[in-house]
Amino acid sequence: MLPIVAVTTSMRVLDTYLGRGTGIHALLDFYAAALELAGASQLLVGHLHADDAPRVLDAVDGLVVTGGRDLDPALYGQENTASVGIHEGDDTRDIALILEAYRRRMPVLAICRGLQAVNVALGGELHQHMLSDSDPEHPTPADQPEERNSRRHPIEFDEDCHLAGIYGRTEREVNSLHHQAISRPAPGLRVVARTPGGAIEAVESDDPTWPLLAVQWHPEMLGAHEESVLFEAFVENAVAYRNRG
Secondary structure, rough: OOOEEEEEEEEEEEEEEEEEEEEEEEHHHHHHHHHHOOOOOOEEEEEHHHHHHHHHOOOOOOOEOOOOOOOOHHHHHOOOEEEEEEEEHHHHHHHHHHHHHHHHOOEEEEOOOHHHHHHHHHEEEEEEEOOOOOOOOOOOOOHHHHHHHHOEEEEOOOOHHHHHHHOOEEEEEEEEOOOEEEEOOOOEHHHEEEEEOOOOEEEEOOOOOOEEEEEEEHHHOOHHHHHHHHHHHHHHHHHHHHOOO
16 A cells, blocks of 8 residues: 655635635645655645644655745744745644644655744744845846756755765755745754755754654756655655554
């Protein structure tokens, strides 16, 4: 039997045949395709009450926290200076699921906003806006999607971290589709990858019993064969979690 993993959606407001400004719980197919290729069935999760997180995770073997809009900076004790697209339902769901997954030591794969949500859920803080024309690693976004999606920058892993073992190397080129990043890591999180300029690109848990893989880039959109190893490692963690009963 394939492992089943919960995958968070992102609230979008789009014009549809139902009218203008229709709320839609969305998931880019890149995530579904990468998880399917790695051998996982998926349970998409929209909004929920925080108290329902245990019942959702009862039904799965792992949690994927996907990308999306900015988290409410009030959650990490800041006024809103540059955060956009905030949706309380996304925030409530992500934080509740992350905390419950941590309590269970359930495997988590967190991507972009997902990494930021893990950090905020556990007590860390974010840079609300880090893009600049003077920063070659995180420049102002290009106008054209093709150019924006093709940009890459280097990162370096700690030699002894799980991600370096998964990729089999300590240096990589990754994409950059975010404007926020971790400023203060939460207690219990270990920074395991940075850009040459020092921006945080990945974290893992200090607790060896919690298999957390959290990255700032979008591996599902890179398309390279070597990115499949990240999803495969997560699925292996989910299988191990299921088999331990």
